[in-house]
Structure formats: C-alpha cells, structure tokens
Amino acid sequence: MDITNNGPVSFGGPAQFYPMNNSRQRWLLEQLPQWEREGLLTADAARTLHERHSSDTSQLGLAQVVIGSLGAMLIGAGLIAVIGYNWDDFSRPVRLLFAFLPLLLAQAFGFRVLQRGDSCAAWVRETAAVLQASSAGASIALVSQIYNLGGEWPDFLFWWFLLSLPLTWVLRSHAVAIFYLVTTAIWSVNQIVPGRPWQDSPLIYPVLLLGLLPYWPGWPRKEALSISLRWVMTISALIGLASAAVFANEQAVDYPRYHSEAFLWLWTLSAAAIALFPLNQAGIDEASRRKPQVVLGALWLLGYGVATTFRDVSNNILKGTSHALELPWCWGLLAVLAGFALHACTRRRWAVLAIASLALLPLIAVPVVGQGETGSSLLSWLATLHLSVIGLTLILLDFIGKRGASRLGTLLLSVLIIARMADSHFSLLAKGLAFIAVGVAFLAFNFFMSRHQHHAAQT
Amino acid sequence: MxxxxxxxxxxxxxxxxxxxxxxxxxxxxxxxxGTLIKLKCSAPDPYDPLRGRFLAVRPQQREISVPAGAKLQRGMLVYASLTTGTDGLASVTHLSIEPPQSGDFIRLKSSYVHNEKTQIHWPFSRFYINEKLAPEADHWFAENIRSTKGIIAEVRVLNGRAVLADLSFDGKSFREILKQRDNNPSGTAR
The missing domain is CATH 1.20.5 (Single alpha-helices involved in coiled-coils or other helix-helix interfaces)
Structure with missing residues (x-):
C-alpha cells in the first residue's frame, strides 16, 4: 500500500527510473542471462534492463558502513587506552602532541582519499571520515582535559558535530551523517532551557538540519539514500522540531505558567510538515516503507486524530491551540506547512494531504468555539467526521480500481467505533457485544477483500 | 567541483x-x-572515570539577591560582579544581564529565582590533580577539611571568563603542599 500516490502507476517510458536496493539489483542482474536463454527476454530488453539497473559499486552496504566505522573506532579506542596507560608520566607538550597528532594523521588520510576520488572504495571513504570526526572530537576533549577548561558537554557536542558536518559533504560519509543527526537531536533536547538566547536553543535545529541538505529526501542525488539514513533523519527531525516547539512555548511565558497543552498541537503541525516534505517524482513513486517521514508523520497524525475524537482531549487541544497561536514559532510552522501543502497539491499527493489536514482541524474549531472556551464537542465531532471520510475513501478507492488502502480504511473505522463505544454510557454488555460485532465485521471484510483481490487478479 | x-x-x-x-x-x-581573586570553598575528592582524579570545588557563596526589576530565567547568561573584602576573599555582590562597565566579573548561568534570590552556578567546579598525588590528597583532605581556615580557590578572571588557577590552604599552594607531603610521607608538611 502506497499512501503517497493515488494515481495509477506506470512503469513505461524510458525516462522512468524506480530505485531498487542493491541486493535486489544484484538478483535481477543475475537472472537476466538465464531469462534471455529461456526466451523470456529479447537481447535488447536484457541489455536495457542491465543498463537501467547496473549495480552501483560506490553505494554503501550496511555491512561496509558498520565494518568501516567499527574498525576506525577500535583503532581510536585502542590508541586512547595505550596512551592513557602512561598519561600521568607525560608532560603537557607530550600530551598535546597526543591530542593533535591523530587529528593530523586522520586529516592526511582524508586528504589522500579525496585525491583518489571515485577510485577509492566506499568503505575507505567511510573509514577516513569516521577517523577524522573521532579525532576532531578527541582533540577537543583532550585539550579540555589537559588544561582543565571546564565547560559543559552540550557545548563540546555542539562543536564536535559542527566540525564533523563538512566530512559528510566532501567524503560522502553516511556514518558521520548519522552521527550528526543523532547528536543534533540530543543537543536540541538538552537545550530546552527557557532563558537561553535563540542561537543557543533548539530553535536553530532547522538550520542544523539544513546543513545536511544534500542528504534530504527528494534532493537531486545520483544514488538513492539508504533506508537507515532516512529513518535516522526522520526521527532526528521529529525530535529536533519537537524540542524547538517545547522551547518556543516555555520561552514565551515564565515557568510554571506556560501551557503544556500547546505542545501537542505544535508537534502535530511539525508531523504534518514532515509528512508533506516535498519530494521529486522519483521520491513519490517509491514505496511507503522507503519514506519514513511519511510513515511516522502519518502515524502521529492518525493517532492524534483518534485522540482528538475524545471530548476531553479535544478540549485540551483547543485550549493549547489558542495559546500556540500567540507564538511566532507556530506561525512559522503554519507558513512552512502551507508551502509544503501547495507543493503536495501540484504533485497530487492527495492521501497524505488528507491525513495532514487533520492537524488543521483546531483552526476551524477555534473561531467557532472561541478562544479559551473548552465546553464544546465541535472539535471531537470534526475529527470523527474527518477520520470517517478518510477511512471510507481509502476503502472506496480500492473498489473503483484506484490505488487505495482498504484494510487501513477498515482499521480506521473500527478504531473509531471502538473509541465511541469506549466513551459512551452503554452498559458493559452492550459494549462487549459491539466489540464482538466490530471484530466479526473486520474479519469478514478481510476475507471479502482477499477474495475480491484474488478475483480481480484472475480476470 | x-x-x-x-x-x-x-x-x-x-x-x-x-x-x-x-x-x-x-x-x-x-x-x-586575568585578575587574581580568592574564593572560600569546600572541596571533597571524587573521581571522574574518564578524566581522572579531581577535587570538586564548591565556593561557599551559593546564592545572590536578584536586582529589582531584573527578569531572570533559569539558564540565562548573567554577569556576576566580584568584590574583594578586607580579608582578601572575594564574593559576588551584584548580578546584571549586561556586562558591567568596570570591575571584575564572571559570566555564569542563572538558576530559578525564589524569594528574590537565585542560586549561583559557578563556571568552574573541578580541579584536576595528578593520579600519583591523589592518594596523598585523600589523606590531606581527611586531615584538613574541617579546619576553620578553609580551602581557598584561586581564580583568574578576565572579560567574564574564569580559570581555576590553584587551591590554597593557610596561604600555601595546594600543589606545593602535596609535593612536600609526597616527598615527606610522615605528613609533617601541612
């Protein structure tokens, strides 16, 4: 099921290219000679497929990244242990030599790898980048130790990931990119302290993420990004933007008068922006499992949508929305979301747009209910209606031959029914019977859909 | 390219x-x-597994009054003006959000404001010592930590930055005391 593209998928045309991971490409290339011998493919077709899916040896496998990074780290750890054994016997200049010599050697190694360019194996590039990033961090830490410089670990982390960032560009290191994404997220969470200047707060997380622009999904690149890097990037973006939302909220008013309800809506706006992140056509055509930003963003939005159908939660969200609308960060998020939504419209990403629009329901409810009013059921009913329409649409699309997601639609409707039963005043017996009915209907629908798809495939 | x-x-x-x-x-x-300032402090003896043996330096002054009208928030960078008393020991006498025009000051992070006072987070907290001198330092602390004379942190201050230069006890440098004790294990040198 691909929720990012409701249109029919065409595999024709010479300009179309569908990214495939390395192992599948290798399997396909291995099969081509045999298919050609068996007459399944013409020689021309086999050659075209071979050219289109020729294995890119510069692409990194997970094993290469792990072994390259692990080797570099083991060398570094071993050196630290050997030097540390005699540390107290060394004078300050000798200690400084140990702080800077590994950095110099790592830089020379990195320079040599750059000189060799594409003739250098990917894992060597990876090792050079990890060694240089590690030695840069080690030199700062050692100098800090030698001179008792003091300071706090987030400041050390900040300089470390900033000095490592250029290595992701020039040495195309996935391991250092992952290190950068993880450390920027950790740093952002740690900086949620009201009173900090904005340039030393999680508000700069989007700028830090901008640093990895060549790695962004949808950005023109020669090779497809690895799945692991995409997941780390999405999780880092979710954590970083969530930290920025919390900071912006806490910064606006003094503790303890800030409004924790505002977080939820700001996080939801961030999730919507992440789900709608602009993609090029190749990115849109990829399977959903290769787009963690869509998967995680949509999961959060659907979870938020179901939670909003409960009256108490919807009242809290309304209260939070009123407070959040006073924050510049909120308006910035809304502006970005509007831009992404427009782009998604031009790309006809209707399914993601429908799910992302859940985030905007409070904007409809606030003017009707009024700011600060919490006694209304409007938002919970809006959310119920919206989710029901999404669920029904996903089912109907499948029946009219379009690309839908009937099982997800059924699941959504079932969850809604269960949620309404859970907060109703019916007896336990009635609720139990309703749950059984929903369960039976769900299984029956699953059975019906399996037969329907089987029949459609045969005809 | x-x-x-x-x-x-x-x-x-x-x-x-x-x-x-x-x-x-x-x-x-x-x-x-930097200007040399002296702060009275207590100094227990913990261990940092990554960076070795250090003395946790804790100046005795822990809080300061917040000036009227100053909107301090936790984590905000503030400037602490230092004044040296007749006993030669310095203390923080004023907090400001902008750097003072004159005198010695340290840049530090403010804490929560409670009863118009805020805690001082000193920008130095550790004084590292040689691993080989550490056992002797343990003995020395056990003997002197409860002394009324107290341990003095000698700090150099320049443009808001503070560097812990040395510790002293009864007018003697901590490093010198430890070296003497190391050379003379009977412990006659205080």
Missing amino acids: KTLTFIIFGLAALAQWLVPLAGIMQHELTLAK
Missing part, C-alpha cells in the same frame, strides 16, 4: 585545529592577564 571539495575540506581541517587551539589561547590569556 573538485576544487570546491578541496576548499571545503581545507576549511574544515583548519576549523578542527582552531577550536581546541582557541580554547588553549583563552585559557592561557586568562591565566596570564
């Missing part, structure tokens, strides 16, 4: 040197040109 790649690599390599070197330069500049 290749030239740009080498330029970026060169700049990154340079920055990887500049960051630790700038730390050293600021440290040395503060030690060489």
